[in-house]
Structure formats: structure tokens, C-alpha cells
Amino acid sequence: MDSLADGPQVQVRFVTQQRQYAIPETPIQTPARLKRYGLSQIINLILQNEGEKQRPFDFLIDGEFLRTSLQEYLDDKGLSTENIVTIEYVESMLPPTPLSSYEHDDWVSAVQIHAQGGFLSGSYDNHVRLWNKQAECLQVFSGHTGPVKAVQWLTSEDETGTFLSGAMDQSILAWEYSLLDNQHSLLYECKGHTGAVESISLNATGDRFASGSTDATIKVWSTKVPKVSDPMEDAGKSRKRAKTSAKDDRVYKAPLVTLTAHTGPVSAVVFNPTAKDTLYSGGWDHSVRMWDIESHVNVWTKNCEKVVHALDYSAHAGLLASGHSDPVVRLWDPRVDDSSVVKQTFSGHQGWVSSVAWSPESAYLLASASYDGLIKVWDIRAKGALYTLVHAKGSKKALALDWERDIMLSGGEDNQMKIHQVKSNMDSTTSSN
Amino acid sequence: MPAAKAKLATKAAAPKKAVPAPKKNVPSSKPAVSKAKSAPAPVVKASKKRSVQQAAAEESEEEESDGEFGDVAIDMNSDDEESDAEEEEDDDEVEDFPEESQDMSSADVEDDDEEEADSDASSYMDGDSLVDSQEENNDFSDDADEENDDNDDDEEEEDEDNFENEYTQIDPNFGRNLDQPVEEEDEYQPIKRVYPEIDPVYDSDSSTEENENTVGNVPMEWYDDFPHIGYDVNGKKVMRPATSDELDKFLSTMDDPDTWISGHNAQEGKDVKLSAEELDIIRRLEGGRIPDAEYNPYEDSVDFFTSKTEIMPLSAAPEPKRRFIPSKHEAKRIMKIVRAIREGRIVPRKSGHVLPKPKYYNLWNDDDKPREDHVMHIAAPKMKLPTHDESYNPPAEYLPTEEEINEWNEMDKEDRPKNYLPQKYDSLRNVPAYGRFIQERFERCLDLYLAPRVRKNRLNIDPESLIPKLPSPRDLQPFPTRLAVEYLGHEGRVRSVSVDPTGLWLASGGEDKTVRVWEVATGRCMATYRLEELVTSVAWGPNKDVAVLAVACGYKCGLIVPEKLFSPELTQHSEEYVKAGFANAGDSEANPKATWKQPTASEHSQGIRVWIHMQKPVKQVTWHRKGDYFSTVAPDANNSAVLIHQLTKHQTQQPFKKTKGAVQRVMFHPNKPMFFVATQRYVRQYNLQRQELVKTLMSGVKWISSMDIHPAGDNLIIGSYDKRLCWFDLDLSSKPYKTLRYHQQAIRSVAYHKRYPLFASCADDGSVQIFHGMVYNDLLQNPLIVPVKILKNVHERVESLGALCVEWHPTQPWLISSGADHTIKLFS
Incomplete structure (x- = not known):
């Protein structure tokens, strides 16, 4: 502690939004030469965390993460050391570390992680692949005739599971697999879209899923496996389909609901995991819409100036994040009725944002993948990006991103699916709690 | 004086003679007038002559009075001042004028009483006062005589005698019978001095006197x-x-x-x-008088003209017209002078009128008056006003310390910030005389004299005001600003790009003999069609229900129905639609200019459904908005350069029997049955229904390279190989509304956006320029054109070719450009 007394001192006041780490908001004299680690030690000291219980903290001053010493920061900003500096501290997220890379034959356009550990990837070679953590391709599902644009887990146990895949061949296929006998089978095909299926989302209870397509419609389907094909509306279509797909004995499923309010291709749909009937969608008509799928009502519409490419909803934050045809990640508050009000924007990318994913555990962390080949992790309390991960070099696009537990999964133009380990200490605390 | 009397006599005579006239018949009065005319005329002339002689002899004072009288006499008959002025001015007419006025007065007077006329005349003019002044003069001379009386009575008598003699000599004229002819006036002699007779006898010669x-x-x-x-x-x-x-x-x-x-x-x-x-x-x-006793300084003035104003003119002749119109002759003379002045031959007030320089003048007369600013005058710089430390009693803080005083003393004179040291005096009384006054004055004078002062006339033009007021590009968003997606894969120049009506698929054709279809959002190549010839143009059918891609490739034009991109139903329908024409191919006779053929099996498997073979290489293919007709351009095929094909019937028409010039581009009007044909210099608009030429647009450029029509159909842009981009307002004029020359190299392609008020051009310099081109519904408002973005070096220059084609996304403000560097780029 002798060392702490050396050099110039700054009065700081520590505040936090995380209740469990709250300390009295009285100004404390701290040496100005302290960096993040030193300040973190002070917090831990005050919290009387010792040994194992010590938590790394990050420090925000005026919405910016402290990456230098206090003195340097104050000098940079031309601030006086006389005044009390208010520092917000948050539990630190450790830098994500790349784990492994999964080689594909073609561009990886869709990825999803199941909480139990299975990785799904859809590719432009029309195949869906199932991977394990050891970068082994467990199974390859080929049934699509166009590039797979969306994958969505339905259920997953240790050795078996079901999932959905949507592709540019306008179909959604439901698959069942079993690793025990290394078998997989096509459960049913969802038929009805007349454009490429861009996005699939499963609702909280798991009995409905929605799909967005370039034909400007959102269709809601049941996850129940039908025994026989639903009757198709158009006799002519069935005749044609009979001609084109006479080879197999697929079970066809018709949509429950078709939502048509978008005036351009629908590029993203996402269910609210806390309310089973609430669906958010975004499309090329520059709108973000909220739907009640039970009453088929477009509850509200928010407009911006750019095409929406990706959407994600965070149950923790209660916010929508969207990626657009510009290098900006936008945050929307669905609870605010005001249309076209963007709550927050994050700029830092160099290309279009192709995919966004909220942290499954934090209300503040958010990741985005962009056409510049980078994945950026944002803390919504800060202005700049927290971390920048390189998915692909040489301006190869990153096309898909998913974040589940401590794994961040990304796919892109470089035919790779990459896994990053995200060590947020929070999950350990939640598990310990 | 006697002359005046004579004149009065003549005037009095005229009315008397005319008295009987009123009793005669009116018509007979004419001869009387003519008589009267002939009679008095010589009189006046004579009198005038005499007056001239007199004028030479007599004093100037009298001359002046003569002149006045002359004026008065002329005045007589003309009441208005204008004619008066004119007559004064008109030198030429003066000569014969008095004659007429006399005549007129004599004629007019006939009916009136003599006395009345006299009194009227006197009332008309200021003759009274003149008479008075004469009388006064006389009085004065009398006074003078009286003074003389004191000196010498004899002389006085002599004088009087002389005077009387004169008088008696002239008297006969005065008292002359009125009936006497007036001609006798000629005998009148001016007053002469009468010297004593000299008897020329021997002793009269004084020279003979002795001694x-x-x-x-x-x-x-x-x-x-x-x-x-x-x-x-x-x-x-x-x-x-x-x-x-x-x-x-x-x-x-x-x-x-x-x-x-x-x-x-x-x-x-x-x-x-x-x-x-x-x-x-x-x-x-x-006595201080004139030595010559017989000299009379106060001679009676002699009337040159009568001082009596006649009420009636002597002549009944109407006033000649020239009295009322400005004199041409005079105008001519004035113009001569004016011209001379203008040409500088006459410098007014230079030669004759040099004012004599005053011998003495007040040197300091206008010293305190502000001098008028000369053109080259430059005001002397003002001296600085004194400050606090120049006070005799400055505040303490202004007083220098000992050190400062030393420092000041040590400093060079030139280096001192001030040439004085503040000093404190208890009272103004103690302030000594300023020692440096003379020196400072001298320096000030030196400053004023030696300092070079130059007046710099700065042009105070605000450069902002020269720039046309255009809205800021920031307010005109959205428009593309940055590269978003690259489409890589072509192995040759990409000549043409086209986005399908849904906005999802991009087709491109290049010199690597392939046509590629790309996913717009990701840049993924979804299909590649390998053809036998260079692909010069690709165009998606505009009908959303028929997915067909037209491709110009060498001597052929192909129709491609891409598989897997669209729903099977749509693909099926498109295929049927495209191939339907083969059924009635046999019905219509084959057009030799273009033959519709089935592709080979391998080509069919690729997706090519129809080939149209033509005689010359096809450079462009463009669709009608409904997606049934499309047109091809083969510039080399003289008269059949432009062909219009009908997809459903597989028929080809040749709309023009003869084409004027080499056709560069053709376009269908977006909502009317119109057809635009761009040749090298002109754009012609044809009505397809009436089959007639509607309008010819004169571009003013040397070689049109590309053309596009505004989606509303009233505006058109062309790009040219001589770097120009012309915007035509079809309602406005056949000349360009605006010609923009911003590119460094030949423009290759221009394009309007279908929805946003945007248009773009690309050129061989590899750059793409984006403009805001707002067309208003209000016909009175001209389109607003604002350059909003220049995308530089979008494409690398390869063999002096840069960007080759630009195309807008049909729904988004995205621009797609293709270039000679084998790439296609999307900007958002």
C-alpha cells in the first residue's frame, strides 16, 4: 500500500449499475498513475473480495473505457486533477480468444449454437453441417437445392436433435438426426415462400417458428411434425411440385400465418424470448416491425434510412439490435412507441453489418459481424467497441454470427466457421450463485 | 431723336391712310394691304440702313438702346414668347422680318383707332420707362449746362444757339406734313459739327505770316x-x-x-x-469738363425702330410656319458645333476665354477647408491618439521604474517601443515645453512625404456569392458514398450490368464471354453462362412475372431464363413465356434481318432459351417497360441498326426504313409509346403509335455514348465521349437544359435511379459521379441538379478504359458500376 501513496493523487468517485458490486459513492483519493488493474484492485479491496472471489473490473469515464493510466487519460482530455472524477466500473469481460476454425467447402452463410453444444452451419454449397467442439463435422445434411441462408435449432439432446434450415431454394427443411447410429432424416419441408428464406426464428415455447423471405412475407409455422402433407392451396402448384420433386416422399407443411406488411425482402426475424407471441422483423424496406403472431397484427413500425440486414433481441436488456446496409449497429427500444427513434448507434465497422448477436447473459454486451471481415464486441454503456475480432482477412465478409454461453460462432466468405471463447466471469458468478 | 420722330410719323401715317378701308368691302381690303406693303417697306429699310450707319458713329450706349428697340418692334405682333425667342435666334430671318411685321401691323390696324392703337401699344411694352429715361438724360444734360452757365454766359448762349441750329435744321423733318411721302426721310443727315466757314482768300493762310x-x-x-x-x-x-x-x-x-x-x-x-x-x-x-464745347455727351437717343407698339400688325399674312418650328439650319449649325466639341476640335472655354490669372491671391485662403478628394488622393495615416501614459500626470502604474528607464535609455532609438518615457508633473503649470516637438513634426512630415502609399483596390466580391445557391449534399441524402460490396469473378472487362426488378440479382456481361448473375447483397456469383462471343449488353426483363435476361453477344441476342434464382413456378412460367413464340414461328415469314432460333441442347441446359441471329454485331439490348418488346442496336447494320423484337410472338420489326447517322443507343419511353434513338450527335424521339418523329434533341456534343430517361419520362440525360453530360428537359427545349462537364475522360454510361432523385455517370477516368437530380411535378420549376458525390478511382484504368457501366439498384439508393479492371462494385 506504500506504493499507492506515491505520485499525484486524484479524487475519484466509483459508481456502478451492477448492484452486487455497489460500493459507497464517497470520493476516494487514488494515485493518478493507476491503470485498470490498479483500480480493479481498489474495488476488490473495498468489496473485501479476496483470492478466488476477486473480480476483474473495467472502468468507464464519460462512456469510454479506461485503457491508459488515469493521469494519461486526464492529460489527454485536458482535465484537471483537482476535480472529482466519476468512474463507472463494470465487471470486465475478458478478451475473446479464438478457439478453432471449421473448414467448409463454400461460404458459410448461417451459424447457430445450441446451448447443449452443437454447432450448426449453413453454407453456399447447399449443405447444412453439424459440428462438435472439436471441429469435427458430425453430419452433413444435403437436401436443399440452393445456398442455405438460415439455420435454427429446435431441440437437442446429447446424441439426437432436430433443427430447421432455410435456403435460397425457397424451402425450409426440418431435420432430425441421431449421432448414435449416425443417421439423419428429413422430417418435413415447409413450402410456401416464393423467395429465398433469409431468416428463421423459434419462439420461446418452441411451438412456433417464423421465417422471413425475400418475397416480402413472414410466415409462421408450427413445429409439430405432421404425419401427412398439408393440402397445398394451388392445384397447379402441387402438380408442378409433383413433377419437380416426384423423386422423394417429403411431407409438406403449409404456413399457419402469412404476415405481409413489408414492402421489400424480409431479411431478419426474431422472436421475443420472453413473450411467445411477439415477433420482430426487419427488411429491405428500411423498417423494423413488431408483430403479434396470434392476432397477426403489425403492432408498430420503426423506420430508418437503411436496409435492415440483421436483428437480435436481448431479454436482459429488452432492446433490439440491428445491422444495416451501412457500418452502423443500431439499438431500438421496442417499448417506446415513437417510430423511427434509434436509441443508440455504434459506428466502427467499415462495411455493412451482416449479423448481430446479443450476449446471452449480459444486458450490456453485444457482438456484430460485418462485411469488413471483423467482429466487434460492444458494451452499450461505452461508445467505442470493446473488442475487435478478426474473422477473415483480406476484406472477406463475415456473414453470420451467433453467441451462446461463452462461445461466439461466426461464418463468412472465407469458407470458415470460427469459434471464439468469450470468458465473461459473469457466468461463473451466476453459476456459483 | 429725329429719326424716332420720323418713325412715329410714319406709324401715325399708316393708320390714317387706312382709315377709309373698313367702309369698303372686306374682299377689297386685300389690295389695300398689298399697297400698304409696298409703301412702308422702303421706309423701314432706309431707316434700318441709317441706323446701321449711325450705330457705327454713335456711342455704344445708344447702340444698345437701338437693339432693344429693335427687339421691341419685333415683339409687337407676337404675344407668345416662343416665337419671340425664335426670332431672336434666327439670324437669317431677321433681315426680312421687320418688313413683314410692319406690313402686318399696318394691315391689322385698319379697323382700329389710331389712338387706341398707340395707347395699347404703350401698354404692351415698357416703352414708357424708356421714354422716362430719355427725359432723365435730357434733364441731366440740362443740369450740366446750368453748371456751365456759371462759368460763361456767352458760351452758354453759343451752345444754345448751336443746339437750336441743329434743331431748326432737323425741324423740317419733324414738323413735316403727314401727307408728304416718306421717301424724303432719306435726306436726313446725322448731326454734324458746324465749323466756321473758311474763306479761301490769300490772307486766310496763316502760313504767310511773317517772322x-x-x-x-x-x-x-x-x-x-x-x-x-x-x-x-x-x-x-x-x-x-x-x-x-x-x-x-x-x-x-x-x-x-x-x-x-x-x-x-x-x-x-x-x-x-x-x-x-x-x-x-x-x-x-x-472745370473738369470736356474741352470741346460743342461736344454733347448726352445726345438724344435715336429710335432705330419705333418705341410704340402697334396693336394691329402691318401685314395680314399669316405667321409663317418657320416661326413655329425649330430652325433646321440652326439645329444643323448647333450640331456642327456639338460634333466638333465631341470630336475635340473645339475645346470649350479654352482658347478665347482664359480667365486672367489674378495678380495676387490669398495664399492661405482655403487652407482650412477640406480639399476635394482627388482620384489619386490617399489620405495620410492618422496619428495615434495619446494614451494614458502620455498624460502629464499619468497613473502610478504607467510610470516607469528605474530599471525600465535604464533599459529604455540603453535601447537603440529604433528599438524603443515608445519614443518617450511617461513622466509625472504635479500640475500642468510645471510641464516644460516639449523638447521634441520640432523633431517630431519633422519626422511626421518626412513620414507623410516619403512613405510610399499605395491604394489597393481590392475586389470585394464574396466568392460565396458567385457560387449558385445549391442545397448542401448532406440534405440530399440518401446517396451512395462508400463501397459496400465487390463482385469478383469476371476475367475480362465488364461491359454491362443490370439489376433485376426485385433488386436481388445482378447480371453482368463482359469480354470474358460470360454472363454472370450475382446475389446483390452478398456479392456471391450465383450463375455463370459461358457464351461464344463477347457480351456487350445485358438487360433483365422489367416484368416481375417473367424472369428473363436479354443478352447481346456478338451477332446474336440471347434470352436467358435463370434457374434456381426464382421460384420454380416463376421459372416455369418464364420459360413458357419465352418459348411460346416458337409455336407461331412458322406462321410469319422469316425476317432476314433477324432470325429466332432454338439454342443447342448444351446451351439450353445452361439456361439459354432463345437466340436471335442478326446481321451485324449487337451492341445494346433494351426492354420496353412491359417486358414483351425489346430493342437491339447494331450500329454497323445501316438501315436495320435498330430492331424491335416481340418476345411473345418471336417477331422482329424494323421500325426505321432509313436511319440517319450511326445509332448509338435506343430507349423506350417509360410510360408512353415513344422511342428514343441516339445517333452520334442527336437524340430523336419517335412516336411508335403514329410512327412519326416527335422531336430532335440537339445535344451539342460530338459523340453520344449513352443515354437514359428519367422514370417520369420528361427528362433525359446523355453522356458523351467528349466528357459531357447533357440533361434535356423534353418539355423545355431541344437544347440541353444543363451541360455538365465534370469528368476527365469520356463518359461511358449514365443512369437515372428509378425511385430516388439521383443520377450517375461513369467515365474512362475510372470515376463515378453521383448527382442529385430532382424533377418537380410543378412544370414551372426547373429540375434541380446538384453534384453530391464523386467516387474517384472506382475502377483502375486498364488500357485507357475505366468505369464502363453504371446501374442503379431498383429499390435502394445503391449504385453498381462495372469497369475494365474486371470488377463490379456496389456503393451504398
């Missing part, structure tokens, strides 16, 4: 030293008469009663008694 000194008029003091005082006619000396001394002189003067009127004649050397005339002269000189 005459002949030295002449030389100073007699020359002879002071001689005994003689001159020589007589015979050359003999005239001896000086004996001179008496002063006492004798005095005594002789006492004796001689005439001494006081005698003077010493130096020539004769003796005293001579002065004659009465000489004495008179002396007396007059003494």
Missing part, C-alpha cells in the same frame, strides 16, 4: 544756349527777342490789362494773348 519760326515742335530748350530761337522760312535765324528782367516783366504785367489772359509762347519767345476759344477750353479743362 514765323519754322523749327516745328521741338523742345525749345535746345536753343537755350543760342542767341536765336529758330529759323524763318528763308533760313534766317530768328533772333531771341530781348528779354526783360523780372521787374520789367512785373511792370509790364501791371500795365497790360491782357496779361492775365496771355501765355508765353516759347517758339515765338514772347507772350501771346489767348483767344476766346482757347480761354474757353482752359475754363472747361479747369
Whole structure:
């Protein structure tokens, strides 16, 4: 502690939004030469965390993460050391570390992680692949005739599971697999879209899923496996389909609901995991819409100036994040009725944002993948990006991103699916709690 | 004076003669007028002549009065001032004018009483006052005479006699019978001095007197030293008469009663008694009067014209027109002078009118007055106002410390910030005289004299004001600004790109003999069609229900129905739609210019459904908005350069029997049955229904390279190989509304956005320029064109080719450009 007394001192006041780490908001004299680690030690000291219980903290001053010493920061900003500096501290997220890379034959356009550990990837070679953590391709599902644009887990146990895949061949296929006998089978095909299926989302209870397509419609389907094909509306279509797909004995499923309010291709749909009937969608008509799928009502519409490419909803934050045809990640508050009000924007990318994913555990962390080949992790309390991960070099696009537990999964133009380990200490605390 | 009287007489005569006239018939009055005309005319002339002679002889004062009278006489008949002025001015007409006025007055007077006329005339003019002044003059002269009376009564008598003599001499004229002819006036002589008669007898010659000194008029003091005082006619000396001394002189003067009127004649050397005339002269000189007793300084003024104004003109002749119109002659003369002044031949007020320089003038007269600013005048810089430390009692803080004083003293004179040190005095009384006053004045004068002062005339033009007021590009968003997606895969120049109506698929054709279809959002190549020839143009069918891609490739035009991109139903329908024409191919006779053919099996498997073979290489293919007709351009195929094909019937029409010039581009109007054909210099608009030429647009460029039509159909842009982009407002004019020359190299392609008010052009310099082109519904408002973005070096220059084609996304503000560097790029 002798060392702490050396050099110039700054009065700081520590505040936090995380209740469990709250300390009295009285100004404390701290040496100005302290960096993040030193300040973190002070917090831990005050919290009387010792040994194992010590938590790394990050420090925000005026919405910016402290990456230098206090003195340097104050000098940079031309601030006086006389005044009390208010520092917000948050539990630190450790830098994500790349784990492994999964080689594909073609561009990886869709990825999803199941909480139990299975990785799904859809590719432009029309195949869906199932991977394990050891970068082994467990199974390859080929049934699509166009590039797979969306994958969505339905259920997953240790050795078996079901999932959905949507592709540019306008179909959604439901698959069942079993690793025990290394078998997989096509459960049913969802038929009805007349454009490429861009996005699939499963609702909280798991009995409905929605799909967005370039034909400007959102269709809601049941996850129940039908025994026989639903009757198709158009006799002519069935005749044609009979001609084109006479080879197999697929079970066809018709949509429950078709939502048509978008005036351009629908590029993203996402269910609210806390309310089973609430669906958010975004499309090329520059709108973000909220739907009640039970009453088929477009509850509200928010407009911006750019095409929406990706959407994600965070149950923790209660916010929508969207990626657009510009290098900006936008945050929307669905609870605010005001249309076209963007709550927050994050700029830092160099290309279009192709995919966004909220942290499954934090209300503040958010990741985005962009056409510049980078994945950026944002803390919504800060202005700049927290971390920048390189998915692909040489301006190869990153096309898909998913974040589940401590794994961040990304796919892109470089035919790779990459896994990053995200060590947020929070999950350990939640598990310990 | 006598002349005036004579004149009065003539005037009086005229009415009297005319008195009987009113009793006669009116028509007969004419001859009377003519008579009257002939009669008085010579009189006036004579009088005028005389007056001229007189004028030379008499004093200027009198001349002036004559002139006035003359004016008055002219004035008589004309009441208005204009004609008056005119007559004064008009020199030429003056000569004969009095004649007429006299005539007129004589004619007019006929009906009136003489007295009335007189009184009227006098009332008309200021003759009264003139008469008064004459009388006054006379009085004055009388007074002068009276003064003379005091001096010499005799002389007075003589004077009076003379006067009377004169008077009596002239009297006959005055008292002349009125009936007497007026011609006698000619005999009148001006007043002459009457000298005493000289009788030319022998003794009348004074030169015969003896003892005459002949030295002449030389100073007699020359002879002071001689005994003689001159020589007589015979050359003999005239001896000086004996001179008496002063006492004798005095005594002789006492004796001689005439001494006081005698003077010493130096020539004769003796005293001579002065004659009465000489004495008179002396007396007059003494009195300060004119020595000549017979000279009358106050002669009576003689009327040149009568001072009486006639109410009636002597002539009944109407006023000539020239009285009322400005004189041409005079105008001519004035113009001559004006011209001379303009040309500088006459410098007004230079030669004759030089004002004499005043001998003395007040040197400091206008010293305190502000001088008028000369053009080159530059005001002297003002001296600085004194500050606190120049006060005699400055505040303490202004007073220098000891160190400062030392420092100031040590400093060089030039380096000192101030040339004084503040000093404190208790009272103004203690302030000494300023020691440096003279020096400072001198320096100030030096400053003013030596300082070079230059007036810099800066042009105060705000550069902002020269720039046309355009909205800021920031307010005109959205428009593409940055590269978003690249489409890589072509192995040759990409000549043409086209986005399908849904906005999801991008087709491109290049010189690698392939047509590729790309996913717009990701840049993924979804299909590649390998053809046999270079692909020059690709175009998606505009109908959303038929997915067909037209491709211009060498001598052929192909129709491709891409598989897997669209729903099977749509693909199926498109295929049927495209192939339907083969059924009735046999019905219509084959057009030799274009033959519709089935592709080979391998080609069919690729997706090519129809080939149209043509005679010359096809450069462009473009669709009608409904997606049934499309047109191809083969510039080399003279008359059949433009062909219009019908997809459903597989028929080809040749719309123009003869094409004027090499066709570069064709376009269908977006909503009317119109067709635009761009040749090298002109764009022609045809009505397809009526089959007639509607309009020819004169581009003013040398070689049109590309063309596009605004989605509303009223505006058109062309790009040219000579770097220009022309915007035509079809309703406005056949000339370009705006010509933009921003590119460094030949423009290759221009394109309008279907929804946003945007258009773009690309050029060989590899750059793409984006403009905001707002077309208003209001016909009165011209389109607003604002350059919003230049995308530089979008494409690398390869063999002097840069960007080759630009195309807008149909729904988003995204721009797609293709280039010679084998790439296609999307900007958002």
C-alpha cells in the first residue's frame, strides 16, 4: 500500500449499475498513475473480495473505457486533477480468444449454437453441417437445392436433435438426426415462400417458428411434425411440385400465418424470448416491425434510412439490435412507441453489418459481424467497441454470427466457421450463485 | 431723336391712310394691304440702313438702346414668347422680318383707332420707362449746362444757339406734313459739327505770316544756349527777342490789362494773348469738363425702330410656319458645333476665354477647408491618439521604474517601443515645453512625404456569392458514398450490368464471354453462362412475372431464363413465356434481318432459351417497360441498326426504313409509346403509335455514348465521349437544359435511379459521379441538379478504359458500376 501513496493523487468517485458490486459513492483519493488493474484492485479491496472471489473490473469515464493510466487519460482530455472524477466500473469481460476454425467447402452463410453444444452451419454449397467442439463435422445434411441462408435449432439432446434450415431454394427443411447410429432424416419441408428464406426464428415455447423471405412475407409455422402433407392451396402448384420433386416422399407443411406488411425482402426475424407471441422483423424496406403472431397484427413500425440486414433481441436488456446496409449497429427500444427513434448507434465497422448477436447473459454486451471481415464486441454503456475480432482477412465478409454461453460462432466468405471463447466471469458468478 | 420722330410719323401715317378701308368691302381690303406693303417697306429699310450707319458713329450706349428697340418692334405682333425667342435666334430671318411685321401691323390696324392703337401699344411694352429715361438724360444734360452757365454766359448762349441750329435744321423733318411721302426721310443727315466757314482768300493762310519760326515742335530748350530761337522760312535765324528782367516783366504785367489772359509762347519767345476759344477750353479743362464745347455727351437717343407698339400688325399674312418650328439650319449649325466639341476640335472655354490669372491671391485662403478628394488622393495615416501614459500626470502604474528607464535609455532609438518615457508633473503649470516637438513634426512630415502609399483596390466580391445557391449534399441524402460490396469473378472487362426488378440479382456481361448473375447483397456469383462471343449488353426483363435476361453477344441476342434464382413456378412460367413464340414461328415469314432460333441442347441446359441471329454485331439490348418488346442496336447494320423484337410472338420489326447517322443507343419511353434513338450527335424521339418523329434533341456534343430517361419520362440525360453530360428537359427545349462537364475522360454510361432523385455517370477516368437530380411535378420549376458525390478511382484504368457501366439498384439508393479492371462494385 506504500506504493499507492506515491505520485499525484486524484479524487475519484466509483459508481456502478451492477448492484452486487455497489460500493459507497464517497470520493476516494487514488494515485493518478493507476491503470485498470490498479483500480480493479481498489474495488476488490473495498468489496473485501479476496483470492478466488476477486473480480476483474473495467472502468468507464464519460462512456469510454479506461485503457491508459488515469493521469494519461486526464492529460489527454485536458482535465484537471483537482476535480472529482466519476468512474463507472463494470465487471470486465475478458478478451475473446479464438478457439478453432471449421473448414467448409463454400461460404458459410448461417451459424447457430445450441446451448447443449452443437454447432450448426449453413453454407453456399447447399449443405447444412453439424459440428462438435472439436471441429469435427458430425453430419452433413444435403437436401436443399440452393445456398442455405438460415439455420435454427429446435431441440437437442446429447446424441439426437432436430433443427430447421432455410435456403435460397425457397424451402425450409426440418431435420432430425441421431449421432448414435449416425443417421439423419428429413422430417418435413415447409413450402410456401416464393423467395429465398433469409431468416428463421423459434419462439420461446418452441411451438412456433417464423421465417422471413425475400418475397416480402413472414410466415409462421408450427413445429409439430405432421404425419401427412398439408393440402397445398394451388392445384397447379402441387402438380408442378409433383413433377419437380416426384423423386422423394417429403411431407409438406403449409404456413399457419402469412404476415405481409413489408414492402421489400424480409431479411431478419426474431422472436421475443420472453413473450411467445411477439415477433420482430426487419427488411429491405428500411423498417423494423413488431408483430403479434396470434392476432397477426403489425403492432408498430420503426423506420430508418437503411436496409435492415440483421436483428437480435436481448431479454436482459429488452432492446433490439440491428445491422444495416451501412457500418452502423443500431439499438431500438421496442417499448417506446415513437417510430423511427434509434436509441443508440455504434459506428466502427467499415462495411455493412451482416449479423448481430446479443450476449446471452449480459444486458450490456453485444457482438456484430460485418462485411469488413471483423467482429466487434460492444458494451452499450461505452461508445467505442470493446473488442475487435478478426474473422477473415483480406476484406472477406463475415456473414453470420451467433453467441451462446461463452462461445461466439461466426461464418463468412472465407469458407470458415470460427469459434471464439468469450470468458465473461459473469457466468461463473451466476453459476456459483 | 429725329429719326424716332420720323418713325412715329410714319406709324401715325399708316393708320390714317387706312382709315377709309373698313367702309369698303372686306374682299377689297386685300389690295389695300398689298399697297400698304409696298409703301412702308422702303421706309423701314432706309431707316434700318441709317441706323446701321449711325450705330457705327454713335456711342455704344445708344447702340444698345437701338437693339432693344429693335427687339421691341419685333415683339409687337407676337404675344407668345416662343416665337419671340425664335426670332431672336434666327439670324437669317431677321433681315426680312421687320418688313413683314410692319406690313402686318399696318394691315391689322385698319379697323382700329389710331389712338387706341398707340395707347395699347404703350401698354404692351415698357416703352414708357424708356421714354422716362430719355427725359432723365435730357434733364441731366440740362443740369450740366446750368453748371456751365456759371462759368460763361456767352458760351452758354453759343451752345444754345448751336443746339437750336441743329434743331431748326432737323425741324423740317419733324414738323413735316403727314401727307408728304416718306421717301424724303432719306435726306436726313446725322448731326454734324458746324465749323466756321473758311474763306479761301490769300490772307486766310496763316502760313504767310511773317517772322514765323519754322523749327516745328521741338523742345525749345535746345536753343537755350543760342542767341536765336529758330529759323524763318528763308533760313534766317530768328533772333531771341530781348528779354526783360523780372521787374520789367512785373511792370509790364501791371500795365497790360491782357496779361492775365496771355501765355508765353516759347517758339515765338514772347507772350501771346489767348483767344476766346482757347480761354474757353482752359475754363472747361479747369472745370473738369470736356474741352470741346460743342461736344454733347448726352445726345438724344435715336429710335432705330419705333418705341410704340402697334396693336394691329402691318401685314395680314399669316405667321409663317418657320416661326413655329425649330430652325433646321440652326439645329444643323448647333450640331456642327456639338460634333466638333465631341470630336475635340473645339475645346470649350479654352482658347478665347482664359480667365486672367489674378495678380495676387490669398495664399492661405482655403487652407482650412477640406480639399476635394482627388482620384489619386490617399489620405495620410492618422496619428495615434495619446494614451494614458502620455498624460502629464499619468497613473502610478504607467510610470516607469528605474530599471525600465535604464533599459529604455540603453535601447537603440529604433528599438524603443515608445519614443518617450511617461513622466509625472504635479500640475500642468510645471510641464516644460516639449523638447521634441520640432523633431517630431519633422519626422511626421518626412513620414507623410516619403512613405510610399499605395491604394489597393481590392475586389470585394464574396466568392460565396458567385457560387449558385445549391442545397448542401448532406440534405440530399440518401446517396451512395462508400463501397459496400465487390463482385469478383469476371476475367475480362465488364461491359454491362443490370439489376433485376426485385433488386436481388445482378447480371453482368463482359469480354470474358460470360454472363454472370450475382446475389446483390452478398456479392456471391450465383450463375455463370459461358457464351461464344463477347457480351456487350445485358438487360433483365422489367416484368416481375417473367424472369428473363436479354443478352447481346456478338451477332446474336440471347434470352436467358435463370434457374434456381426464382421460384420454380416463376421459372416455369418464364420459360413458357419465352418459348411460346416458337409455336407461331412458322406462321410469319422469316425476317432476314433477324432470325429466332432454338439454342443447342448444351446451351439450353445452361439456361439459354432463345437466340436471335442478326446481321451485324449487337451492341445494346433494351426492354420496353412491359417486358414483351425489346430493342437491339447494331450500329454497323445501316438501315436495320435498330430492331424491335416481340418476345411473345418471336417477331422482329424494323421500325426505321432509313436511319440517319450511326445509332448509338435506343430507349423506350417509360410510360408512353415513344422511342428514343441516339445517333452520334442527336437524340430523336419517335412516336411508335403514329410512327412519326416527335422531336430532335440537339445535344451539342460530338459523340453520344449513352443515354437514359428519367422514370417520369420528361427528362433525359446523355453522356458523351467528349466528357459531357447533357440533361434535356423534353418539355423545355431541344437544347440541353444543363451541360455538365465534370469528368476527365469520356463518359461511358449514365443512369437515372428509378425511385430516388439521383443520377450517375461513369467515365474512362475510372470515376463515378453521383448527382442529385430532382424533377418537380410543378412544370414551372426547373429540375434541380446538384453534384453530391464523386467516387474517384472506382475502377483502375486498364488500357485507357475505366468505369464502363453504371446501374442503379431498383429499390435502394445503391449504385453498381462495372469497369475494365474486371470488377463490379456496389456503393451504398
